[in-house]
Amino acid sequence: MAGAGAGERHPLHAWGWDERVERWWASAPRGTIAARVVRADRGRVLLQAASGTFTAPARAAGWSDGAERMPTTGDWVAVAPADAGGPGTIAGVLPRFSAVTRVDAHGQREQVLATNVDSVLAVHGLDRPLRGGRLERTLVLAWEGGAQPTVVATKTDLVDDPSPALEALAALAPGVEVLAVSAHRGTGLDPIREVLRPNRTAVMLGESGAGKSTLTNRLVGEEVQATRGVRAGDAKGRHTTVTRDLLLVPTGGVLIDTPGLRGLGLWEAEEGLALAFPDIEELASGCRFRDCGHEREPGCAVRAAAEAGSLDPARLARYAALRREAQEAGARREAVARRERRRPGTITQTAWRTRPGRRR
Numbered sequence: 001m002a003g004a005g006a007g008e009r010h011p012l013h014a015w016g017w018d019e020r021v022e023r024w025w026a027s028a029p030r031g032t033i034a035a036r037v038v039r040a041d042r043g044r045v046l047l048q049a050a051s052g053t054f055t056a057p058a059r060a061a062g063w064s065d066g067a068e069r070m071p072t073t074g075d076w077v078a079v080a081p082a083d084a085g086g087p088g089t090i091a092g093v094l095p096r097f098s099a100v101t102r103v104d105a106h107g108q109r110e111q112v113l114a115t116n117v118d119s120v121l122a123v124h125g126l127d128r129p130l131r132g133g134r135l136e137r138t139l140v141l142a143w144e145g146g147a148q149p150t151v152v153a154t155k156t157d158l159v160d161d162p163s164p165a166l167e168a169l170a171a172l173a174p175g176v177e178v179l180a181v182s183a184h185r186g187t188g189l190d191p192i193r194e195v196l197r198p199n200r201t202a203v204m205l206g207e208s209g210a211g212k213s214t215l216t217n218r219l220v221g222e223e224v225q226a227t228r229g230v231r232a233g234d235a236k237g238r239h240t241t242v243t244r245d246l247l248l249v250p251t252g253g254v255l256i257d258t259p260g261l262r263g264l265g266l267w268e269a270e271e272g273l274a275l276a277f278p279d280i281e282e283l284a285s286g287c288r289f290r291d292c293g294h295e296r297e298p299g300c301a302v303r304a305a306a307e308a309g310s311l312d313p314a315r316l317a318r319y320a321a322l323r324r325e326a327q328e329a330g331a332r333r334e335a336v337a338r339r340e341r342r343r344p345g346t347i348t349q350t351a352w353r354t355r356p357g358r359r360r
């Protein structure tokens with residue numbers, strides 16, 4: 001399929017097609033059509049093409065960058081047309097400009113949650129206690145994946161005064177915008193629409209019951225996603241959403257609704273950590289040693305700030321724990337890479353990165 005001519009919009013523009021995708025599409029296999037994965041579920045993918053939606057078997061495929069990728073929600077793929085009435089097959093998966101990933105349940109592999117996302121909406125329900133570590137971890141994942149995080153506090157209608165909670169959220173997310181919404185009342189939605197305009201992609205991440213699907217329905221303007229009441233007493237969610245679904249927002253952009261994940265283990269995080277903890281990074285420039293671990297080294301400006309009370313010691317402790325986790329993940333990553341080098345032809349889920357170094 002040819003790209004759109006000058007001044008002409010690509011038919012998949014509303015679904016997030018832009019110059020980044022266009023560039024890679026230039027090396028698409030001949031005779032294939034472009035589509036975006038709007039859901040990946042049990043070995044099949046639901047695809048959105050200019051002509052409509054259809055499903056295809058999920059199958060890892062490469063591109064001109066030489067890396068193989070397993071298609072997942074958010075991916076752009078090249079589909080070889082069906083012959084003899086069978087389903088089309090995925091002939092290629094385009095390189096990703098961003099990918100939000102976590103470590104899988106076994107701790108041995110990278111699980112790609114959403115790809116080609118511009119933003120991560122870190123959703124927190126004001127009906128539950130704030131778990132700082134959870135939010136910080138989400139921000140690390142967002143930055144590391146190459147997406148811009150935004151904190152979204154939902155259910156403002158359930159609290160008399162949301163400002164203390166919003167301040168607490170802001171303290172955990174230096175430099176990150178904190179938005180407050182009530183999906184029930186329909187207030188605070190416009191700034192989220194702005195994040196998505198005109199054809200950006202955002203993924204919602206947050207605990208089960210935080211209100212991701214309710215907010216999705218509000219933004220989409222239709223009850224496209226199922227929602228369910230939280231448990232009385234502790235406001236715990238019931239894991240209502242089970243797939244990652246990419247949905248069109250009529251005011252512009254697309255939104256990926258995800259299941260509330262219990263764990264967000266780090267797979268790769270060094271860069272994400274630095275971006276999620278700019279306050280600590282800045283203090284660290286005053287440490288005596290450039291590779292200071294802020295644990296026992298003399299002349300540590302970070303520990304000094306925690307002792308003096310200008311840095312929350314609990315935040316430093318969470319940072320230190322995340323840093324250790326990232327180091328352990330790095331060791332596992334290397335072990336996996338060694339194993340895969342011994343088994344040529346294995347699909348490296350980790351190969352989403354399109355260029356070395358910075359990815360934004």
Ligand SMILES: Nc1nc2c(ncn2[C@@H]2O[C@H](COP(=O)(O)OP(=O)(O)OP(=O)(O)O)[C@@H](O)[C@H]2O)c(=O)[nH]1
Nearest residue numbers: 183184209210211212213214228229239240241260
């Ligand atoms: N009062 C109030 N309730 C809300 C709001 N947003 C969501 N809820 C309620 O919170 C409950 C959980 O909402 P969901 O949208 O299903 O939560 P979720 O984050 O999608 O949960 P999972 O799919 O399990 O991850 C539902 O009963 C919603 O009606 C809001 O703005 N105000």
Ligand SMILES: [Mg+2]
Nearest residue numbers: 212213240241
């Ligand atoms: Mg949901």
Ligand SMILES: [Zn+2]
Nearest residue numbers: 287292294300
């Ligand atoms: Zn230090």
